[in-house]
Amino acid sequence: MKNLLCLLIFLCPFMIFAQDTITVVYYNVLNYPNPSNNDPQGNDNARAIAFREIMEEADADIILIEELKSATGADMLKNELNNNTQGKVFDRAPQFFGYGNSSLGNMIFFNTNLSSLIFQEEVPRINSQEAPDGSINIAPRPNSYYELEVFSPANPVDKDTIHFFVGHFKASDSNHSNEPFLIPDNERRVLSALDIMDYTNTNLQPTDNIMAGGDFNFYSYLSDNTNAPFHDEPAYDSLINPVSYPIHFIDKQGPWTRDSAAPSSVTKYTQSTRLNYNEYGNEGASAGLDDRFDFALINDALDLGLKKTRYIEGSNIAFGSPNQLDVSVLSGNSPVKNQLHAMSDHLPVLTKLAFNYSTECLIAGVSTNGSCQGIDYTYEVSFGANYDSGTYEVVDITNGNTVLATDTISPISITISSITDTTAFQIVVRDALDTSCVSLPTTITPENCSTNCGITITAINTICQPDSLYDLEVCFDYQNPASDSVNIIVAGQFFGAYPLPTVSGECIVIPSNTLNMTGDGSAMLEVLVQNVPPPIPPTEPFISEFHYDNGGTDVGEFIEITAANGTDLSEYTLYFYNGNGNIVYNSYQLSGAISNVSNTCEAVAFQLPFTIQNGAPDAIALVNNISSEVLEFISYEGTLVASGGPANGMTSIDINVQESSGTSAGFSLQKTDAGWVGPIPETPSVLNDGLTSCSSGSGSVTCEASSTYDEPDCSVNTCPMNLVENTSPIPDGAYQASENISSSAELSNTGNVIFNAGVSIDLLPGFYVPQGAEFLGIIGGCTP
Numbered sequence: 170m171k172n173l174l175c176l177l178i179f180l181c182p183f184m185i186f187a188q189d190t191i192t193v194v195y196y197n198v199l200n201y202p203n204p205s206n207n208d209p210q211g212n213d214n215a216r217a218i219a220f221r222e223i224m225e226e227a228d229a230d231i232i233l234i235e236e237l238k239s240a241t242g243a244d245m246l247k248n249e250l251n252n253n254t255q256g257k258v259f260d261r262a263p264q265f266f267g268y269g270n271s272s273l274g275n276m277i278f279f280n281t282n283l284s285s286l287i288f289q290e291e292v293p294r295i296n297s298q299e300a301p302d303g304s305i306n307i308a309p310r311p312n313s314y315y316e317l318e319v320f321s322p323a324n325p326v327d328k329d330t331i332h333f334f335v336g337h338f339k340a341s342d343s344n345h346s347n348e349p350f351l352i353p354d355n356e357r358r359v360l361s362a363l364d365i366m367d368y369t370n371t372n373l374q375p376t377d378n379i380m381a382g383g384d385f386n387f388y389s390y391l392s393d394n395t396n397a398p399f400h401d402e403p404a405y406d407s408l409i410n411p412v413s414y415p416i417h418f419i420d421k422q423g424p425w426t427r428d429s430a431a432p433s434s435v436t437k438y439t440q441s442t443r444l445n446y447n448e449y450g451n452e453g454a455s456a457g458l459d460d461r462f463d464f465a466l467i468n469d470a471l472d473l474g475l476k477k478t479r480y481i482e483g484s485n486i487a488f489g490s491p492n493q494l495d496v497s498v499l500s501g502n503s504p505v506k507n508q509l510h511a512m513s514d515h516l517p518v519l520t521k522l523a524f525n526y527s528t529e530c531l532i533a534g535v536s537t538n539g540s541c542q543g544i545d546y547t548y549e550v551s552f553g554a555n556y557d558s559g560t561y562e563v564v565d566i567t568n569g570n571t572v573l574a575t576d577t578i579s580p581i582s583i584t585i586s587s588i589t590d591t592t593a594f595q596i597v598v599r600d601a602l603d604t605s606c607v608s609l610p611t612t613i614t615p616e617n618c619s620t621n622c623g624i625t626i627t628a629i630n631t632i633c634q635p636d637s638l639y640d641l642e643v644c645f646d647y648q649n650p651a652s653d654s655v656n657i658i659v660a661g662q663f664f665g666a667y668p669l670p671t672v673s674g675e676c677i678v679i680p681s682n683t684l685n686m687t688g689d690g691s692a693m694l695e696v697l698v699q700n701v702p703p704p705i706p707p708t709e710p711f712i713s714e715f716h717y718d719n720g721g722t723d724v725g726e727f728i729e730i731t732a733a734n735g736t737d738l739s740e741y742t743l744y745f746y747n748g749n750g751n752i753v754y755n756s757y758q759l760s761g762a763i764s765n766v767s768n769t770c771e772a773v774a775f776q777l778p779f780t781i782q783n784g785a786p787d788a789i790a791l792v793n794n795i796s797s798e799v800l801e802f803i804s805y806e807g808t809l810v811a812s813g814g815p816a817n818g819m820t821s822i823d824i825n826v827q828e829s830s831g832t833s834a835g836f837s838l839q840k841t842d843a844g845w846v847g848p849i850p851e852t853p854s855v856l857n858d859g860l861t862s863c864s865s866g867s868g869s870v871t872c873e874a875s876s877t878y879d880e881p882d883c884s885v886n887t888c889p890m891n892l893v894e895n896t897s898p899i900p901d902g903a904y905q906a907s908e909n910i911s912s913s914a915e916l917s918n919t920g921n922v923i924f925n926a927g928v929s930i931d932l933l934p935g936f937y938v939p940q941g942a943e944f945l946g947i948i949g950g951c952t953p
Contacts, residue, residue, distance in 0.1 A: 195382035197515035202242040211449025217249040219508035230280040235337040240265035268310035275313040302349040308361040312336035327526035329477040334381040342388035358404035382465035415749040418466035421485040439463035442498040453514030457495040484521035530606035543872035544623035549580040560601035567594035622872035623648040633883035638681035663859040690882030716837040717781035718828040746788040753814035774853030888951035
């Protein structure tokens, strides 16, 4: 973080910034469209015009709506939005998300001059609660998620990303005392809120720009004490409580209250805009403004402006409010009060965001970090830019301005294959969209890597077997091997160590009974071939396996320690670091001693009394209590620099494998001589496959190569044990069996038939090959 800060300070004197304002509106559009309504002010066409006039007055750029009834209605509103007088061009998300079996749903409209949709998804309803009769309740309405890229018309290559959630939580404040199959409504709202929080904290980062809003239908209240930290509307607390989740939301209008408990908060109220029920024929609430149901919440990143977009203080308002309790919106002085009254029984919630963009191009702070990777020289080019152009090029200016690599983000990795030349050359980084934007030259002096070990995969072959599985044949060239064995890792599964083939270019076969792949043609799988130096025996224990995340509620979390015989584990402590702040969030002192006389080492799994954080990133340090030495500081889902604790100031080492909400329970990440693999089936308190002699790992991997292959479809057994073919005439083609083929049929006059059997071919009475036909019998067995 210090280096980044210094870079930003260095760049700042040369930057010129400008700012655009992006207006976000959340709005419940009350059962739109309703084709059967012919009321002059309540019909679909009249309401669409009212909607457009409201959004023009609000100067809306991004509009998230609830209670939309159809994709057709979305197109009607979008088309009317594009009749605006401001020159804005709106589009909508391509998919209409309905609320489960309901005809209602959510939608987003966005100004294409300022934004574009990257992704949309219905938020999974993963949280549930048991009702009194044992029924399982989930959130009655799924939330919607939209990811938008925002940019400036003045500089379209300068971009940022905002993540939006929109929801319509369960209405009413019933406890359903007469309906034992339902939980109370406020608890059903909690499930909707937790679905948003779990999705956010699983898929997004604390530095991401995030908004969550919609019609949350919060009914209950505690008191008019605005200093109260929590309320008896627990869904509200679930969204804003900073204790439960690293990423949480901020209510910029201040603590939520409802109704006469805090009449001074009427400026926050959003329902109802009307005094009478079913005005204009579209149903809706009545009795005037007395509820705050609609929200637009932001996270810390937007509040602090951690990226290019920042919340504009004081801009979060109930748009068009008359600022009086129990009156209709017509009592106010908004220029669009009539339109608000006709369109919906809710007021929109408006929020303004400032988007900062740079008007000058500057690429600075170019640095390189290179080393031999086998016989190749690989180096990374790091740099800073004052805006995100979308594409950068690394150019070799010594050798004819050759473009060495192109990427969208720093650092950019470059490999020079089979290098022996150590001649220095100069590079620059330039903006691919504006090649006049160029960094100062940087000198690269490569190493001679020709004497190092190298691996090149030349072929990966799959061979279907009669059991519907397949053998895997991996062929590779090697140079200057570091040892006489290789490891092969297939889709995270470790195989080996295999003897190094005598001749470079030969193959290693992993049989199907060991490979344990499905053979159903279902996936593209990765193969990693590693030639590693002999393992280095440890002098201290080390972390050898752990499980921290799985689908649903995390279960069976553990950490395994492997140590040499005679080790007193009570002399060691594990410290757990949270990537949100990089601080220690818990610790665990080990216990027991290794005294297994039958092995030189032993693995011991520890079930922890607390939950392991789910990453992006998080880290674990193993510390010797006697010497205070940090023996290991490993992390998953990225790296971090520890702030405080025994690893203070240390940079973690990413194990480069991870678990997720898609990982099955009973799987784990495991250390081998070649490094970490997984997720694979867990083996707590059992020495890992591929981890030899109680080693803490080999020295650095001197050479490895990876490639992918399409898993074959071996599900159709093309090689029976015995085959009887008595159809006359025998259809042309090749017939095979692992043991015997027999036939008493004839070939056609022009037939062409091959029998290939592993043991015998029986040509029985009636078998006949007429003149002009061709028949071939082979004793050889099945071929792929």
